[in-house]
Amino acid sequence: MMFYRFVVGSLRAIVRGPKLYYLWLLFLVALIAIGAIGYADQLKHGLVRTNMRDQVSWGFYIGNFTFMVGVAAAAVVLVIPAYIYNWKPIKEIVIIGELLAVCAIVTCLLFVMVDIGRPDRFWHIMPFIGNLHIPSSLLAWDSVVLNVYFVLNLTIVTHLLYRAFNKKPYSKRFATPLIILSIPAAVSIHTVTAFLYNGLASRPYWNSAILAPRFIASAFCSGPAIILILLQLLRRYAKLEIKNEALSKIAELMAYAMFVNLFLFGAEIFREYYSSTEHLVYTKYLFSGVDGHRSLVPYAWLSLFLSGGAFLLFLIPSTRRHPVGLNLGAFMIYGGVFIEKGIALVVPGFTPSTLGDIYEYVPSRVELMVTAGIYGIGALLFTLMVKVAVPIMGGHLTIDTGSKRATTAALETPQPVT
Amino acid sequence: MSDSDAKDKPNRRVFLKMLGQAAAVSMLASCSERDREAFFQQHFKELSKADLAKVLERLQAEATEKTISQAHPEGRAASIGVEPAMPGVTFGYALDLSRCVGCRRCVDACVKENNQSRDPQIHWITVLEMEKEGGVDVMHSNAYYVADTVPRKGHFYMPVSCQQCRDAPCVKSCPVGATWQEPDGIVVVDYNYCIGCRCCLASCPYGARHFNWAEPHIPPDEINTNMHYLGNRPRPKGVVEKCTFCIQRVRKGLYPACVEICPTGSRKFGNLLDPDSEVRYVIENKRVFILKEELGTHPKFFYFYGV
Numbered sequence: 178m179m180f181y182r183f184v185v186g187s188l189r190a191i192v193r194g195p196k197l198y199y200l201w202l203l204f205l206v207a208l209i210a211i212g213a214i215g216y217a218d219q220l221k222h223g224l225v226r227t228n229m230r231d232q233v234s235w236g237f238y239i240g241n242f243t244f245m246v247g248v249a250a251a252a253v254v255l256v257i258p259a260y261i262y263n264w265k266p267i268k269e270i271v272i273i274g275e276l277l278a279v280c281a282i283v284t285c286l287l288f289v290m291v292d293i294g295r296p297d298r299f300w301h302i303m304p305f306i307g308n309l310h311i312p313s314s315l316l317a318w319d320s321v322v323l324n325v326y327f328v329l330n331l332t333i334v335t336h337l338l339y340r341a342f343n344k345k346p347y348s349k350r351f352a353t354p355l356i357i358l359s360i361p362a363a364v365s366i367h368t369v370t371a372f373l374y375n376g377l378a379s380r381p382y383w384n385s386a387i388l389a390p391r392f393i394a395s396a397f398c399s400g401p402a403i404i405l406i407l408l409q410l411l412r413r414y415a416k417l418e419i420k421n422e423a424l425s426k427i428a429e430l431m432a433y434a435m436f437v438n439l440f441l442f443g444a445e446i447f448r449e450y451y452s453s454t455e456h457l458v459y460t461k462y463l464f465s466g467v468d469g470h471r472s473l474v475p476y477a478w479l480s481l482f483l484s485g486g487a488f489l490l491f492l493i494p495s496t497r498r499h500p501v502g503l504n505l506g507a508f509m510i511y512g513g514v515f516i517e518k519g520i521a522l523v524v525p526g527f528t529p530s531t532l533g534d535i536y537e538y539v540p541s542r543v544e545l546m547v548t549a550g551i552y553g554i555g556a557l558l559f560t561l562m563v564k565v566a567v568p569i570m571g572g573h574l575t576i577d578t579g580s581k582r583a584t585t586a587a588l589e590t591p592q593p594v595t
Numbered sequence: 596m597s598d599s600d601a602k603d604k605p606n607r608r609v610f611l612k613m614l615g616q617a618a619a620v621s622m623l624a625s626c627s628e629r630d631r632e633a634f635f636q637q638h639f640k641e642l643s644k645a646d647l648a649k650v651l652e653r654l655q656a657e658a659t660e661k662t663i664s665q666a667h668p669e670g671r672a673a674s675i676g677v678e679p680a681m682p683g684v685t686f687g688y689a690l691d692l693s694r695c696v697g698c699r700r701c702v703d704a705c706v707k708e709n710n711q712s713r714d715p716q717i718h719w720i721t722v723l724e725m726e727k728e729g730g731v732d733v734m735h736s737n738a739y740y741v742a743d744t745v746p747r748k749g750h751f752y753m754p755v756s757c758q759q760c761r762d763a764p765c766v767k768s769c770p771v772g773a774t775w776q777e778p779d780g781i782v783v784v785d786y787n788y789c790i791g792c793r794c795c796l797a798s799c800p801y802g803a804r805h806f807n808w809a810e811p812h813i814p815p816d817e818i819n820t821n822m823h824y825l826g827n828r829p830r831p832k833g834v835v836e837k838c839t840f841c842i843q844r845v846r847k848g849l850y851p852a853c854v855e856i857c858p859t860g861s862r863k864f865g866n867l868l869d870p871d872s873e874v875r876y877v878i879e880n881k882r883v884f885i886l887k888e889e890l891g892t893h894p895k896f897f898y899f900y901g902v
Contacts, residue, residue: 222809222810223807223808223809223810223832223833224791224806224808224809224833225715225808225809227808229808230808231796231802231804231805231806232802234793234796234797234806235793235797289792292792292793293790293791293792293793293833294789294790294791294792294793294806294807294832294833294834294835295789295790295791295831295833295834297634298771298788298789298790298791299790301771301773301788301790302770302771302790302792307771308638308771308772308788309770309771310769310770310771310772313766313767313768314767314768314769314770314771314772314794315768315770315794316768316770316792316794317770317771320770373794374797376768377764377768377797377798378764378800378890378891379764379797379798379799379800379890380797455734458734526797527797529734530802531733531799531800531801531802532721532723532733532734532736532738532755532801532802533723533733533734533735533736533738534738534802
């Protein structure tokens, strides 16, 4: 009964909103429609509608999957200070971070779903109902850790919000172990995803022990970058109380993460160029092109410029405290890591192929459409969840207001004449 | 206590499996009987005898629809065998680089024997052209040479197909166990269990795995109706396929199609466990090498210089 009220109260919060909110929802629905059109086309004709081929057998979908795993994992960067050190200003932010993690995992699973050739057999790879090839397959492990992380975050955030809705403090005995567990779980989803590439001896570009640490470092940049932008939007439109102190603290953490990311990248680049073995060809393809094939070169340099620039902006206290510097830096980091994970990680691993064939991959129209649709679904889910979470966190949506409104609404509703 | 626990576990697993499948049933209520059976089809190795018979009946009917149609009524019915591995047999392959002229007849014979898609084209064998001066250098090879003037001056040729690794990275990486090594050493794919994630394409160091990016097309009168479940039966779109040493032939004591067609006699095949086999002779009397030995895949496909 109590939970029923929670659901009803949540639904009511979702339905009501200002004009801008509806416009935003409309925009997301339009994105999803575009994605649905693209996916219908792909389902009918097969993955031939993408530009992936045997030589470059993973592309934009798996790149985006990898990027979003990073975003999902980054919720942890906020959980640690909030709960372990009981650092107040970030505490509300954690709920937003966890909601983001839940939505990010949903987009991850969708990116895998659209990438596989037989989505009707997706159940083969789901824990319990499928036939997971564990321990040897990393994708099977990824399915396990992603699902665990999803359930974990959904449970925590539902518990926190449900308790707040009932005007009760959250249960420490229940939530704290789960919150602590979510930290290694976040590390595990990104590590296992890195191992997916890292473990392939056939692809020297990925077969480097530094890949998993690089993944984590870049995730600790891009995830908080999204949160930084979201928090400012929520502060403006949802009147969520967020202190500037918290924002610049997050930016500072991002500067350290970006330093580690750039350092690891530099270590990789040194090894490749100084030893200059046959394996240099993949890095060369990315940064200068091979035999006139240069389609990734501008993206590679843009990514490096964005990441490096943002690092400087966030390193200097005066620019990271300034709203312009803060937002510019967040967008630059987001863009830099998006290119790094979405394109510069996956495609050069396949170019040239294991038999020396160079196939230049760029995403097709259908791939872009489907990707837009998936981000639409993720953003819609996030919007609706935040729409419920914010008034609960602010104490505006509780069991009392929920039921009071319910009774008045019932009174106002004209009774059908029989 | 522990007894009941042990009993509990599989039950719970079965229950959850059933739960998931029950959810899917409701979704599939509107589908045809055949689609529903295909959806729930279990892994090849988990099929009971009765289930396998049912599956084969369904797949044969589907395959026959591709060979016999109104436009092509004189076609033959497809037969899909499940001949198991013979005891005491591990198949191996040897290829003579000094004889191969790069004519690509093997590619053509393989396509026809194994019902590879003609549109879009899928080739299980890739013939690489290399410069004599560079030696065996896969990364600087050319797979797109024009074959009517071979052998071209200053070049030699190296056909590459599945190396049938003893420690196959593709088998390791498959998340659902849809590909495995048979007792006779052939790495096979269950096309009805593969989810099309292409982990195996990423992990294979030899470019031996091929994905059906679109619905495969073969003219009805060109379909080879002697099929094997784990080999050359028609593949659906969205799954992975690969060389199986012509499993439908070699398990009946025939040579693979590529061995039979090769005009230069470059290709040798046989049982690695039989001291009198051709492949054993090559290993004993010629010096062989394997491709990308540093990756520890331990191929059962050997290259040698016969002359």
